[in-house]
Amino acid sequence: MANRDGHRRFGNVRKRESGRYQVRYPGPDGRMRTAPKTFATKKEAERALTLIEAEMLSGTWTDPERAKVKLGAYAELWIEQRQTLRPRTRELYAWLLRKHIAPHLGGVDLGKLSTPMIREWLTRLANAGVGATSRAKAYRLLRAILMTAVVEDKLLSRNPCQVRGAGTEHAEERPTLTVAQVFELAERVGVRPVGNFRKLDSGDYRLRYRVKGGIMRRFPQTFATRAEAERALWKMAEDGHADVIQDERLRAFILLATFASLRWGEITALRRCDIDLTARTVRVRHAYVERANGQMLLGPPKSQAGVRTVTIPAAIVPHLTAHMNRYTKKEANALVFTGLKGGPLRRSGFNKVTNWTHVVRALGVPNLHFHDLRHTGNQLAADMGVSTKNLMARMGHDNERAALRYQHRSAKGDRIIADGLDALVRAERDQDDDEDGGAAGTLVPVA
Numbered sequence: 001m002a003n004r005d006g007h008r009r010f011g012n013v014r015k016r017e018s019g020r021y022q023v024r025y026p027g028p029d030g031r032m033r034t035a036p037k038t039f040a041t042k043k044e045a046e047r048a049l050t051l052i053e054a055e056m057l058s059g060t061w062t063d064p065e066r067a068k069v070k071l072g073a074y075a076e077l078w079i080e081q082r083q084t085l086r087p088r089t090r091e092l093y094a095w096l097l098r099k100h101i102a103p104h105l106g107g108v109d110l111g112k113l114s115t116p117m118i119r120e121w122l123t124r125l126a127n128a129g130v131g132a133t134s135r136a137k138a139y140r141l142l143r144a145i146l147m148t149a150v151v152e153d154k155l156l157s158r159n160p161c162q163v164r165g166a167g168t169e170h171a172e173e174r175p176t177l178t179v180a181q182v183f184e185l186a187e188r189v190g191v192r193p194v195g196n197f198r199k200l201d202s203g204d205y206r207l208r209y210r211v212k213g214g215i216m217r218r219f220p221q222t223f224a225t226r227a228e229a230e231r232a233l234w235k236m237a238e239d240g241h242a243d244v245i246q247d248e249r250l251r252a253f254i255l256l257a258t259f260a261s262l263r264w265g266e267i268t269a270l271r272r273c274d275i276d277l278t279a280r281t282v283r284v285r286h287a288y289v290e291r292a293n294g295q296m297l298l299g300p301p302k303s304q305a306g307v308r309t310v311t312i313p314a315a316i317v318p319h320l321t322a323h324m325n326r327y328t329k330k331e332a333n334a335l336v337f338t339g340l341k342g343g344p345l346r347r348s349g350f351n352k353v354t355n356w357t358h359v360v361r362a363l364g365v366p367n368l369h370f371h372d373l374r375h376t377g378n379q380l381a382a383d384m385g386v387s388t389k390n391l392m393a394r395m396g397h398d399n400e401r402a403a404l405r406y407q408h409r410s411a412k413g414d415r416i417i418a419d420g421l422d423a424l425v426r427a428e429r430d431q432d433d434d435e436d437g438g439a440a441g442t443l444v445p446v447a
Contacts, residue, residue, distance in 0.1 A: 010053045013045040021045035025052055027063060036064050036111060060157060064111055067155045071113065071145075072097075072106025074155075078145045087289050087297055093141055100125060100138040110149055113160045118142070122166055133169050140167040175365045177258070177376045185363055186254040186319075189354040190247040193237035197229050205229040209236060210243040234358040250354060252323035253337050253345075254373065255316040256282070261377035261395055262310070264370060265289055266301055268345045273332040277321055282310045284396065288344050296344050306396040 011025030016038065023035035023045050035052075039045040055061035079085070079093050097106075104121050105113070118139075125135050143161035150156045161167075177185065195209035204222035207229045211217055223229040236242035257267050265287035274283040285307060289297045301307055312320075328336050339349045350356070350370070360368040378395055386394075 011049045013042055013049065015042070023048050023052075025049060028056065028061075033064060055157070062154050062157050066153075067111030067149075068109045069155070070106065071108050071110055072102045074110060074149065075101065075106070075142075075145050078148060086299075086302070087291050091292050092137075096134075096138045096141050100130060100134065101142055105142075110146070110155050113146070113156075115160050115162045118160055118166075119163050122163060136167050136169045139163070143167060174372050174375050175368050176372070176379050177365065177368075179380070181363060181365070182255065182258050182373070182376065185359070186251045188359045188363060189250045189254055189356075191237075191244050191359075192247065192355065193233045193242045193244050195233045195242060197226055199226075207233060209233055209241075211241070212243055214243070230355075231358070234355065234362070238362055247353075249323065249327050250337075250350075252316070252319045255319055256312065257370070258373040258377045259316055259380075260310045260312050261374050261381065263287065263302065263306075263374060263396075264347065266306065266396075268335075268337060269298060270336040271332065272324065272328055272330075272334045272336060275320065275324070275336060277317055277324075280312050280314060280317060282312055284308050284310065290346060296346070301396060303396065305392065308393060308396050310394060 011023060013021050013023055016022050018038070020038040020040060021042050021044070022038050024032050025035075027033050035048060039048060052061065075097050079090060079097065082090070082093075085093070104124060105117070108117070122135060122139065125138070130138075139161065143159065146156065146159045146161055150159050193209065195207060198206045198208070200206055200222065202222075204224060205226050205228070206222050207219040208216050209219065219229075219232065223232065233242060237244050253267065256262065257264075260267075260282050262282075262284065266284050269286040269288045270282065270284075274285065275281075276283075284301060286298055287301045287306070289299060291297065324336060327338070328334055335344065337345050339345050340353070347370075356370070357366075360366055378391070381391055381394055
């Protein structure tokens with residue numbers, strides 16, 4: 001808006017030597033600012049000034065000078081100041097920033113980020129072979145960081161992360177075990193072939209294995225790597241050519257993780273006092289978190305709803321009783337499941353002791369992860385036709401999305417509902433027949 005003498009009431013516009021128009025205006029503190037870009041026409045520049053003045057009046061204006069902070073520095077501070085993040089989550093965010101975000105966008109001013117720039121970044125990640133899941137996680141982190149810059153710090157007027165579908169993961173369907181497979185897995189994790197490996201001067205590996213009767217034999221050929229020798233030993237054990245030993249300390253671990261739908265950190269933190277074998281309940285109060293540096297932290301479960309009491313099937317109580325009598329110390333605060341040295345069970349130790357890769361391959365589910373046991377337990381519970389609230393309580397979730405995902409996928413649960421409706425219909429019909437004194441009469445048309 002211009003005054004009578006031809007000067008603008010707010011800000012000014014001047015023509016540069018390039019022929020483009022530059023906008024300058026006073027901020028709320030009285031200091032003059034220069035718009036971050038120039039304009040092709042004077043009309044466009046004046047329109048920009050009008051919009052800036054409107055933003056100041058409405059309280060939505062952001063200072064372009066403050067938006068000159070580099071994304072990398074801002075993101076590092078953002079992660080540092082999120083005190084509620086769990087240790088593993090903080091490590092994941094730092095890794096995503098260091099690996100996928102900072103190398104491409106870390107040196108860019110916040111105010112210069114744009115949606116086309118974000119789209120180009122995602123394309124570069126894809127071309128570099130970064131998987132869809134990692135790209136989605138990196139995008140969601142960047143979107144959350146920039147949302148803070150918009151809403152809390154007022155550094156940006158809008159979030160440039162506007163790429164449709166970029167934050168959505170399309171993860172592959174995880175395997176679900178049958179009840180029979182769960183019990184078979186519980187047996188297999190304790191079975192290990194008896195043999196040893198020796199590295200020769202040539203660099204190859206020699207394999208010796210034990211046959212039935214305790215006799216050690218040498219495999220007729222050598223192997224280029226220890227992994228190849230291990231695979232050969234496991235193959236002989238599966239075929240019955242190599243002797244095996246049975247370690248039962250993890251049988252109850254597999255059964256309880258599955259049928260109580262427990263997370264790794266939850267089951268490894270269980271104490272003797274948390275398990276009531278008479279009432280068949282397991283009380284989840286804590287969870288272990290293993291940091292990237294190997295440090296074990298004991299804290300609350302993943303969510304507030306994670307603090308819960310889960311009832312377990314009677315069929316696994318004998319296995320849990322036997323385990324606690326043999327492997328768990330008598331003190332009330334003793335860990336139920338431990339590593340070989342008595343400390344908290346670690347994922348690396350579990351995989352090594354069980355030879356998980358060989359076991360699940362022999363079971364016929366080579367891509368099975370430990371977390372898929374919880375997935376199996378959740379699906380079995382959903383198949384019972386339980387309510388969403390009951391399923392959420394058992395899973396330890398404080399939102400309905402995960403529970404609904406299992407229920408929507410449960411054809412068996414839908415069949416249970418249909419069978420229940422069928423029973424109601426049949427009961428109603430039987431009652432009508434009894435009231436009519438026998439079989440229904442013949443219907444005749446009424447004139």
